[in-house]
Amino acid sequence: MSAPVPLTHITRARNGRPAKRRAQFTVNGEPVDVLFAPHKTLLEVLREDLNLTGTKHGCELGECGACAVLVDGEPVLACLVLGLDAEGRDVTTVEGMADGPALHPIQEAFAQYGAAQCGYCTPSFMLTAQVLLEKNPSPSRDEIREALSSSICRCTGYVKIYEAVELAAARMRGEEADILEEAIYGR
C-alpha cells in the first residue's frame, strides 16, 4: 500500500464531525465513487457504504483475519486500511469470486466439503486461497497451511479448508477430482 493519505486539513461539517471525502476505485471489477467520513476503514466503506457485507469482521484490530480482501490482487486486512487508501486501487471481495451464476472452483469445493461451517471466516480463507493458487497451482499441505495462517477459523479445525483448497486446486489444474471418501466418512 502507498503512504496513507494525509488527514490534516480535514474540514469539519456543521455537526462537528469531519466532512466526507470522496474515493474512486474499483470493486470486483466495477468502478465505484464513494463519499465517506475520512476515518472510515476500507472494511467499513465496503460494508456500510457499498453494502458489500460478505466481508466480515471479528476484531477490527487486525487480529483475526476475517476481513481479508484483495487489493491489487494481494490479501489485505480491510480493517487496517483506510477507505481513502483504496483510491485508484482494484479491490476484490468475496462477492467478486463467482463468475456470473457459476461458483468459483474454490467456492464450490468449500461448499462440498462443508469447509464453511458457520461461514464467517470463509470469505477470508477463500480469497487468500485464491491468491495462493494463482501463484502456486499445486501447493503442498504445508504451503497451504502457511498461506492460510493469517486467518482464524474457530469452527473447522482447518482440515476441511485444506481439503477444499486441494480439491479446488486439482480442478483448476483441469483434473477430474472429487471429494475424498475418507475425508467425509472417516477411515
Added chain:
Amino acid sequence: MGVSNGTPKDNGANGHGQTTEPVGRHPRGEGERSDSAVVGKPFVKVDSRSKVLGTMKFADDLTLPRMLHAKLLRSTEAHARIVSIDTTRAEALEGVYAVLTGRSMPITYGILPVSQDEHALCVDRVRYIGDPVAAVAAVDEETAEAACRAIDVVYERLTAIDSVKTALETPEPRIHDYGEEGNIHKRVDLEFGNVDEALASSHHVREDLFFYEGNTHLPLEQHASLAEWHPDGKVTLWSSTQTPHYVHRALAKVLELPPSRVRVVAIPNGGGFGGKSDIFNHEIVVAKLAMVTGRPVKICLTREEVFYCHRGRHPVLMRFRTGVDERGRILGMHSQTYIDGGAYGSYGVASTFYTGALQTVTYHVDRYKFDSVRCFTNKPPCGPKRGHGTPQPRFGLEVQIDKIAADLGLDPIEVRKQNLVEPHSMTANWLRVGSMGLGPCIDKVVEGSDWYSKFRKLPYGRGVGLACGSYLSGAGLPIYWNDMPHSGVQIKLDRSGGVAVFCGATDIGQGSDSVLAFIVADVLGIDPVDIRVVCGDTDLTPVDLGSYSSRVTLMMGNAAIEAAERARAPLAEAVSKKLSIPRSRLVFGGNRVFDAENPETGVTFAEAVQFAETSIGTIGSTGSYKPPRAPGRYKGAGVGPSPAYSYSAAVAEVDVDPETGLVAVERIWIAHDIGRSINPTLVMGQVEGSVYMGLGEALMEAMEYRGNRGVVHKFPSMLEYKSPTTMEMCDVVTYLIEDPDPNGPYGAKEVGQGPLLPIMPAVANAVFDAVGVRVDEVPISAEKVLKAILAKAEGKDGRYGPAKTPAVEWHEPHRVPPPWEGGDGRAIDDPKHMPVPLADPSGHRYKHDMSGD
C-alpha cells in the same frame, strides 16, 4: 442389536441397507424405505452456497432505514456500589437519541429460573469490570461512544473477590444476596453407595488434584443484535443467539410485554460454542432503546466486549480419590470440584452438577460421591462452553486413570476397557446409558495410531497419550419446568411439490438447518433442494429449546420424522385411492410415490400432493419430541440424563522440547461413536472442529485476570488470547463408529461437543509419555512443562499442578443408593424413598433392562 463398527460405505451390500431391524426412530408405515436416499449421504449443506457467496446475512449485516446505533458503558470497577450516574452531558450531545440506565429496566432475568440475578443495566451495583451500567442510542457508533464517555458514574469501591479461595474466605460483602451463604452460589453433596467403605476395601487408592483454567468460546463473529419497535405494541429482535426461545421469555419479562408481542429471530450465528446461549444485556437493551426512540437500534459488540460477556468455561479445581481392585477396576470414586463462577449465575447451577454428573458414563463406577461448590467472584460470568462443565472433570479422570495404571504396572488401555460401562445399563447416579460404542472407539485409535509400538517406546521428548469421553445428546430436562415438547417441527406441503419446514432450532454453523432438510427429504423421498427451512423465529416456528447441550439433531430430528410421517399419510391415502394400490405397497422415493411391486406405476411427489389437496384440502403437519423420563428421583437428578450418550476416544502424539517445555501436538487420532451419521460431511466437520477447540484448550487458551488491578481481564484481544492458527493445528485422523441408539433419529447421537472431551487429557498423558512429567493443569503451557522438567531434574516431584484445595465445610451428602444396591432413584432422606429388591443380587455390575420402560 448388532454393533456396526463400519462406516456407511461398508455398511452392508446395498451401501446403506439395514440387514436387521433398524435401530432408532425411523419412519414407519406406508412407504417405509429399505434404505435411505439422503440420510447418511454427503449432501451439501443447505446454506453452504450462500455462505461461500458471501450473501448469508449475519446479525451485523442487517440494516433498517432510520436505524440507530447503540453502545454500552461498562463498569471500570470490579465490585462497587453505584453512587450516582449523571447522563446530562451525554444527552446533550448532537446525534444522541436516548440514554438509558438500570432504573429503566428494574426487572431481573437469568437463563435459569433459580438465578434471576441479572439486570439489563446495573441498577445499584457493578459486579465485574465490563458489567454494563448505561446505554446510548445515537446516529452512529462514534457518537454513541462519545456519549458513553460523557456519562459520569460515581462508584464506591467494594472488596473485589478474585478467586474461589478468596470467595470462601470473604463471606462479606456478598456479591449477590442469594445462593447458599456468603459468596457460595451453589453446593452439591451427593453420595451413591458408601464410598468410604469402597475405598477402604480397595486394593489401591489414588488421590489427585487438578486445575482447569477458564477459557472462552471466541466465536469469530462478535455478538450483534438489531431491534425494531412497531407502534402496534410489538417488538422484534434479530440476534446472534443460540437460544431464541429463552431470549424471547426474558425480553417479555424485562420489557413487561405479553410474549405474544415479542418476536425473536435467531440469525445464523458466526460460531457459538455456547457463547451465545445465554440472554445478553445488549439484547434487552437494544429492544428497550427501540421502544424508547421508536427507531430500529443495532448493536455490535467489540471484541473486547465479547471477552467481558464471556459465559465460558469455568475455572475448576478438582480433587479425586479413586479406589480400584488389583486389575484396576473402579470400586469407588470421590470427586470434589471447586468452581469459579464469575459474577452471575448464568447456567452455573447446571454447570456445577455437570462437573460431577457424567463421570460415571464411560467407566463403571460402583460407588460414587460427588461434592461441589460454585462461588461468585468479580469476574465475567462463566457459563456453558462446548462440553459444559464436563471437560474439567473428564481431564482429571482420564489423567488419574493413567496414573493408576502406572502405579499398578498395568496397561492404561486395558484398565479402561475392563471398566467400560455396559450398553443399555444404568450408572451409579441413575443415568440410563443406551448404545455405547466406546470399546470400538478405543480399538480404532489404538490400531490407527500404532499405539503399542509407540507407548513407552518413543525416544525422550516424544510420546503418545490416550483418553476417552462421553457427552449428552441433549439435556433430558428443559431449563424451566414444563411438560411441553422440547422440539417442535411443522411442515407445509403445497401443490408445487415444494415443502416448507418450520422449527425453532438455530443454525450456529453446526448445520442444524441442513439436518432438518435432510431428514424431511429422506422421509418424503424428495431432494433436499426442494425443501425450504424456516428456523429460529419465535413468530413463525414452533418452539425448539435452542442449540445447546447437543440436543438439536436428536430432538429436532425425532420431531421432524414424526411431522414428515404425518405429512406423508394423506398423500399415501390419496395416491392409493387414485391408483388403486394398497398403501402398504407405496414407496416415497426419487421425488415420486410409486408401487413397490411395480415401480413404473406411480406419480410425482407434486402430483401426490395435488391428489391429497384435492381430497382433503391444504396439507400440513406437526411433530414434536420430548425426552423419555429419567429414572433418577433425587434432588439434582435433573442434570445428566439424556436420551443418548455419544462416546469418543483419542490418541495424541506429541513432541516436547525439553529445553523450552514447548509442546507440539503432531497428530490426533479420534474415533467417535455417532450412533448414525445423518450427514457424514457435517459429522466429520464437528469432530475436527472439536479436536481443534480441545487442542486450543489443552495448549494455550486461558482467561486470565490481573488480580492487583481490580480483577481486570489480562488481555481482552484476539492477539493476546492465544488460539490455534493453521500453524498450531495438528493433523487429525478420524474414525466414525456407528452404534445406533434406540432413542436417536435413525439411531443418531450427538457430535458437536463429545469429541472435544478426550483431547486435553490425551495431550497431558502424551506429555507424560514424552518427558516423564505430569502437568495436572490445563492449559499445558510451555512454562508449566518446563517447571516440571526442571523440578524432576532437581530430584523433586516431576509435576506441575495444584497442591491444596481451600477449606470447605462439606455438608452431609444426600445418600442415593445405586440401582444395584436396592435404590429406587430417590435419596434415603426422601420420605418417598422405597428400597427395591435387587435386580441382580449376585453382583454389583447391574444391567438395566430397557424393555421395562
